[in-house]
Amino acid sequence: MTIYRVRSKLLSICNVISSSSFARFSTSSHIPPLLQRIGFVGLGNMGARMANNLIKAGYDVAVHDVNPNAMKLFSDRGILTKESPFEVTEASDVVITMLPSPKHVRFSSIQVLDVYEGPNGLLQGGKQSRPWLFIDSSTIDPQTSRKVSEAVSDCSMEDKKVSMLDAPVSGGVMAAETATLTFMVGGSEEAYLAAKTLFLSMGKNTVYCGPTGTGSAAKICNNLAMGVSMLGVSEAFVLGQSLGIPADTLTKIINSSSARCWSSDSYNPVPGVMEGVPASRKYDGGFSSKLMAKDLKLAAASAQESGLKCPLTQQAETIFTELCDDGHAMKDFSCVFRHYYSGKDEL
Numbered sequence: 001m002t003i004y005r006v007r008s009k010l011l012s013i014c015n016v017i018s019s020s021s022f023a024r025f026s027t028s029s030h031i032p033p034l035l036q037r038i039g040f041v042g043l044g045n046m047g048a049r050m051a052n053n054l055i056k057a058g059y060d061v062a063v064h065d066v067n068p069n070a071m072k073l074f075s076d077r078g079i080l081t082k083e084s085p086f087e088v089t090e091a092s093d094v095v096i097t098m099l100p101s102p103k104h105v106r107f108s109s110i111q112v113l114d115v116y117e118g119p120n121g122l123l124q125g126g127k128q129s130r131p132w133l134f135i136d137s138s139t140i141d142p143q144t145s146r147k148v149s150e151a152v153s154d155c156s157m158e159d160k161k162v163s164m165l166d167a168p169v170s171g172g173v174m175a176a177e178t179a180t181l182t183f184m185v186g187g188s189e190e191a192y193l194a195a196k197t198l199f200l201s202m203g204k205n206t207v208y209c210g211p212t213g214t215g216s217a218a219k220i221c222n223n224l225a226m227g228v229s230m231l232g233v234s235e236a237f238v239l240g241q242s243l244g245i246p247a248d249t250l251t252k253i254i255n256s257s258s259a260r261c262w263s264s265d266s267y268n269p270v271p272g273v274m275e276g277v278p279a280s281r282k283y284d285g286g287f288s289s290k291l292m293a294k295d296l297k298l299a300a301a302s303a304q305e306s307g308l309k310c311p312l313t314q315q316a317e318t319i320f321t322e323l324c325d326d327g328h329a330m331k332d333f334s335c336v337f338r339h340y341y342s343g344k345d346e347l
């Protein structure tokens with residue numbers, strides 16, 4: 001083999017190695033290597049499972065939650081727990097947050113709950129802040145995502161750029177458990193590519209949506225469509241029942257016709273039609289009406305800010321809020337069929 005051929009062979013091997021391991025060892029000037037240490041703040045139904053999958057994947061994880069019981073589940077297993085978000089930053093290269101709503105991420109009325117900018121928050125260290133990347137997987141509005149991202153960028157120094165990705169998830173608690181979430185990601189594409197391995201330790205799909213805020217935008221648009229389609233399907237089944245069409249029969253029709261959708265073929269709201277869905281277990285588990293009402297509120301506010309007419313979003317928000325006020329906040333959102341429309345079980 002000539003020297004030239006040996007050299008080109010070596011180069012091609014190097015290229016394969018560098019492209020396959022880009023996510024862990026980026027050579028970019030802006031993005032430092034994604035090291036082992038991952039901080040995780042917000043250990044609720046989703047976050048605890050996502051953090052577990054990172055631990056299983058071999059990362060060194062440090063966690064924080066305001067709920068001591070959530071922390072104990074980790075400290076009992078020897079996982080590093082920290083008393084504040086700021087302490088998490090001291091032990092992390094990348095920090096992931098998974099919080100209930102925008103006010104927990106930014107400018108809570110109760111200041112200690114403001115995870116990013118509050119006292120003892122993630123950005124408390126300012127330019128001394130150690131992580132190079134913050135990933136917020138909470139479902140929040142794009143406006144808040146953009147404001148937090150600006151605050152994060154302000155922590156950059158000449159030789160160290162600090163980035164932020166909004167990366168909400170779709171898939172629910174089961175997908176969080178089995179590491180099959182879908183991440184929809186907004187922010188710099190370079191940071192997204194560098195973090196992809198991390199996402200794939202917690203999920204099976206990642207979609208790069210565009211600049212900061214577009215991940216959050218994608219998530220609230222998805223949930224808007226999901227909430228409205230669940231109402232449409234529930235309304236159709238209730239009308240069908242009152243017109244004498246069993247829900248089982250109507251399901252077969254819809255699922256082979258133009259109205260087929262996730263709410264009819266994978267998450268049917270009528271008890272007795274489908275196994276393994278919340279409707280088959282008294283609407284326990286699943287995606288709560290409270291979270292659906294919150295997401296519709298975020299969508300309605302974004303629509304208003306954009307000067308758009310979104311009457312279905314507003315109506316859906318009103319219905320799910322009423323459902324919560326009537327005591328069904330913690331039930332799966334498909335309970336709208338029973339508790340708002342008074343639909344009946346399939347016999």
Ligand code: NAD
Pocket residue numbers: 041042043044045046047064065066067070098099100101104112113114115137138139140169170171172173286287288291
């Ligand atoms: P959750 O309420 O179960 O968990 C939130 C956690 O954040 C709690 O453990 C809470 O103690 C903690 N927390 C609140 N304020 C905090 C603070 N200041 N500092 C540290 N920890 C704090 O919520 P979840 O079901 O895990 O959902 C989290 C996010 O994911 C939400 O934005 C939700 O909309 C979204 N989401 C949820 C699902 C689902 O099926 N549950 C699916 C997709 C997306």
